[in-house]
Amino acid sequence: VLLHRMKAHKVDYWSRLGRLRRSQWVLAWEKVDRAVMSGRIVCDTYLAAKARADLVKSKSYSLTQLARSQLETPREDISFESIPGYFKSASSLAYLTEHCCFDTFLVIKLMSKLQVLPLTKQLTALAGNLWGRTMTGARAERNEYLLLHEFHKAKFIVPDKAIYTSQRGAGATQQDGDEDGGRKTEGRRKPAYAGGLVLEPKKGFYDKFVLMLDFNSLYPSIIQEYNICFTTVNRPVRSDDNPDDEPDVPDSALETGTLPKLLARLVDRRRQVKQLMKDPKATPTELAQYNIRQTALKLTANSMYGCLGFTNSRFYAKPLAMLITSKGREILQNTVGLAESKGLDVIYGDTDSIMIYTNTDSIDEVKTMGLDLKREVNKRYRLLEIEMDAFYQRMLLLKKKKYAAIVVTEVNGQLKTKMETKGLDLVRRDWCELSHSVSEFALNQILSGDGREEVLDRIHEYLAKVGRETRGGLVPIEKFIINKGMTKNAHEYADVKSQPHVQVAKRMIAKGISVRAGDTVPYVICTDHTAQGPSKTMAECAYHPDELRQPGSGLKIDFEWYLAQQVHPPVARLCAPIEGTDAGRLASCLGLDASRYHVASAVADMQQHTMLDAQISDEERFRNVDRLFVRCLRCNRSNPLIGVALSKVGYRGLRCPEENCGAVLPAPSIGFQLTAAIQQHIRRYQEGWLLCDDPACQTRTRMLSVRREKCMNAECLGGKSLAFSDKMLYNQLLYFDRVFNYDRALKHTTDESLRGMLSWATRCRSAAPCD
Template structure:
């Protein structure tokens, strides 16, 4: 099986794909309770090289224009068919090499069938896998720029043929045979058989296999799996019960859970979230009535909440693990990385494990509080650790939490809102009878703070993950981590405004918060030029006129120095309230302009099309629309060969979050409300009246725009009818 990826660029920086990779069809998301059939091409890319005789010696390639090195050379064309057929003696060098590898692997697999010694059979199995990997790696060598066999036109030609072969297979299945193709990825397709009879499913697969294979001489498609039920969430993310033959020799059939790309197989989710996700998945794929499944999921979540509050969940269920990709001190944003902060504390404590590059760091999100578990789970507990409110400030090693006298308690609210809720909500997205609000209610959370349904269809998985949790449940560092800073400009230069919270906490001087920071290096200082030195005169030759001229020059130089000093002083003076309000208006207009001029991008990871033109193409079916439903114009790429759904690079949610971020930086009342009541008096004293008035004027200016935001308000008359 091949990856659908494009060529890999050398170097440390990650770039986009050098050319289009494999074809990935837009999935028809949903729960399928009838048999799903998967067919897979055997060694697609090596077979394409043999089928079309693709080689360094057969494909005509053109050099790039030396006058324009940025322009790609024309695409390669398929070579003429070789005499004697693809596998004949006249095949080119590269196809012959692959053919020998395939033949040797076939011989080894035949030896495995008659081998009785288990140890010897394992050796043969490793050998056939190595031969398969070597044959499949031939394409990888063609597309890898650091390979000695690098030939991008050949690799591009192979993937082009792969896309056309998969698309023609889909057209054959849907058009000629009338089958329902629900997903396809590089070398495989999934078909909703809409039947529960195993013999009918097998016959359906055999018929499609026969029709596809008769088109080619070497390419072969096989039935790769039959699934009793499947939950298809998005590209490369699904869970299914695969039908397999029992290993006890009885000849019976059993089902085995198969998962790909789901949150519950990633290690950056806690065992608690994985446990609840697995239980929900078992119920969803059980084949029972939807009402019973939803009821059991809701009851399981209520029990999860009750167990957390009762302290019936062990510490091991809260541990999140993440690997260090470099030394902890080498992270430029270590303050915002939970596992890095824990690793730094381990190193300071003299520990040797869990604080080196390549090692995995376990951590638990906890609070230092005396509040009862019910208040913690409801989000009413305050953190008394003295640190910040960010996730990294609340991350501790499990031993730190379990230490006697630590005063640390597991942050149950975090695990409910940002661990259990997102995982279960994503799995239940296609299930009728429940949504994010219902799931939040079962977990004892405020359902009004959650989205009515999981956000999907975008092209930013990180943003989708954030939107699974309510904005009020996210830490400020998490919610606004992708927002641009508020940049202010004065005559002395531009600077990023630290925010009113930094003033109230004492991290920034309130009198200087609206002025650029003082220069710290010689190249940054701004000072008036010294007055020009007067030309020396000889006492014996000086005249009265010369003395008058010298005095006038000195007076002019002194005046110029005073003017320059005054100008620099004025430039470095803090912004006035009206100046700050105007600059905030400009920043808001820039953000709004960026939203309206944003491009559309396809969510196809392998060939993301990006354009500012709105396509009116409506052929095909949308990702979230039932079969036969019309597709909204503008959601499909203009190129019919490009897959995916078009979405704005800068979404409405991203724009609103950016504007709220500006308000968060400016609003003193909001910042004070987030502080413990006992600290508010000292915080108010740190905010000078002049700065407070300037921030107030800027906040008022920003609120004028926010009040006009259609994203901010819900029109109930349009929602429920006048």
């Protein structure tokens, strides 16, 4: 744009945008933008922010978003279409101009905030490539240069870079794109080899400490630990020859290879820089510089592995990448084994980390446990180090790569807590803000540490409110906007029908708004009452927020769709491990048809870690169990036995609660009656009666249906489940155990005389265990 305006206005020295003096405008240049800037380093803050996605967590990378999240500065979004309108009056044009000037200020500010120049300068200095190329984010190229320099220094001759040829060889069999070359921008290809190990999580809610440990930069450390290098590992000449054979670890007698040496140097320099940062005399400026250097060293070391597996890299070496990940899996597995052999409860782990449920509320105990394990693990390796990474006071573990926790940190002896969320729908940008705020509320409640009943009450109440306010039109439009990124340009998508953001993008392009691969497209789902004919797909109901706002558009947000598809599923997933609610209950709170949410909870519940149960009160848990009735031998009356803590206990044992009896209940008699009760319940479970869960139907059967979990009654929409489920049997047996559990009763009672008797009974029992 700039160039064309300069030409139109005959601006002298236009070529000074770059550093090459040009006198002639060359119309033949299709893509002049970069060429004209030659000799200058171009910093594109949009790219820079994306490259630093580790720091910048933003829903989209628009200037407005980044200004808000990074600079805490509001920026008015002026839509592309409204711009011509600003040219109608001098004052509005002046306003637009000011807006543009302010944008340039924001861009500079952003660049400074993200420390783009210092960081890219460090990265470039390390790798020895061109600064301008670092700016455009050519990570693989940086690695290539670094290795070229390294091998050159070590007096190696490196292989030529394979020249990129249009892969006609493979195309011969395919015979597709006969038009215009058909250059398919390939998305993600299938994995070429195995990566990191992810442990099956023991799902559930943990309300005592979870200890998190992880290996310090695992892959760089493995390369050093096992001396993995192009020069040391024996691998096939062409990696295509034996694609699946994993090479052996090199002989330990071999000299350290170039790659491990390089990594050792990077790690060592980083250690030195971190040492400098501890100097109390260091000025803030120095500290900032050190920090940048430290970051650059870490990024460089960590990116080395990725480039080994990158097909188009000059130093592509699949066997090395395979060997590294394989060792990683082995190390994690061994660490889990070691922890478990020490009696620790490993609940999860991903690639380089393990999480341990400690079953204690004392942080000091956790630390001791961690130090102990750390010492044992580190004994096994030369360089590799595991480290305590975090203490989770409470944790909700839902799935692989999906969890949330309250992290405890010690700052000057003071304990501070913070919530950390990984992978949940909550952290994903493809859910609308309404969905986010509801999930956030639910998660805050669950992790609040308050009683389960209270928490569920608040969540149910909140959902009801959200349902009412949404249907009442009280929720602003902004909260319904969903953002999705475009991985390809709009016309390159094969399947347009099912992709709402592509549909919207195409209409935006038709209006002259530029949408390219990598951009984020906002949309809302609307009801379209004008077309009653064939049912529309979800994607066809997607509209740009501006289309919705357009007066007379006739569009309305599809509230029911939002409640059912955006609000309900994420909240249901969060609450899944929490006893006392389920998808159906949550749906009815939102005002949705609850009968459509049948969860196979009986199965799911049994897979849950039993820790969950720890927070349920006994009254709640045993509300539906059958009481144990014991018949007294003297008065022949049956009375419920409510447990040692509350029964009449004498020094000779439990007594009949009948008022004018009070005879001692002999232990053998209780024993027989208990055994009978247990057998009765197990039989009841084995009979396997199925019951329809629709209260209006109540069909009871033992037949198995081809309709699977559906009710046998063909007219009924309900689901059927075991009348007496696994969970119920378990609770029943747990209740029987609890009735006779002296230790527990002793712990929970405050009645002094009862305590005395119980502890006496406990002592007797340990003295004569057969009684």
